[in-house]
Amino acid sequence: MDIHSANECTRCALSQTRTTVVVGSGPLHAALIVIGEAPGKSEDEGGAPFIGRSGQLLFSLINEELKMNREDCYVTNVVKCRPPDNRTPLAPEIAACAPWLEAQRALWSGQVVLTLGLTAARVMTGSKAPMKDLHGIPVVRHNLTFVPTYHPAAALRQGPSVVAVMRADLAVVRGLLS
Secondary structure (H helix, E strand, O other), rough: OOOHHHHHOOOHHHHHHHOOOOOEEEEOOOOOEEEOOOOOOHHHHHOOOOOHHHHHHHHHHHHHHOOOOOOHHHEEOOOOOOHHHOOOOOOOHHHHHHHHHHHHHHHHHHHEEEEHHHHHHHHHHOOOOHHHHHOOEEEEEEOEEEEEOOHHHHHHHHHHHHHHHHHHHHHHHOOOOO
């Protein structure tokens, strides 16, 4: 499946309300792959993942903790179209997008994946556990090592305590990358 044909996708109802299909950005050979839940308003309008406030916080933390820039990472989402009102993607929407995510995964040469938020963590690790039990614990699956952490939007809402947890989770990623 050619990932660029995702731009024509009508597999689910999100195709009716999106402005843009937000496939992903960055080098496919990146050492770090970042996977979020779904595009938000800024991403739907701008056509790239994590370009709004959440992305600014995320890449500030990645730069501080991993000494990497956005351009050093491959960034995508589980779902490629924005759900209305930024709601959590529904199971049929996640399933409809699964072939696009699988096509991307087949192209990655990096081995470490940072998942952002519960939806991405559950989809990528197969776990049903809550984020408090998942974050910062590496899970090896499909020859990749996934490290779940909180979504930066949660840190924007809940403040310094969530940022501190994200920093600790990024320290785990740093250890895996070195």
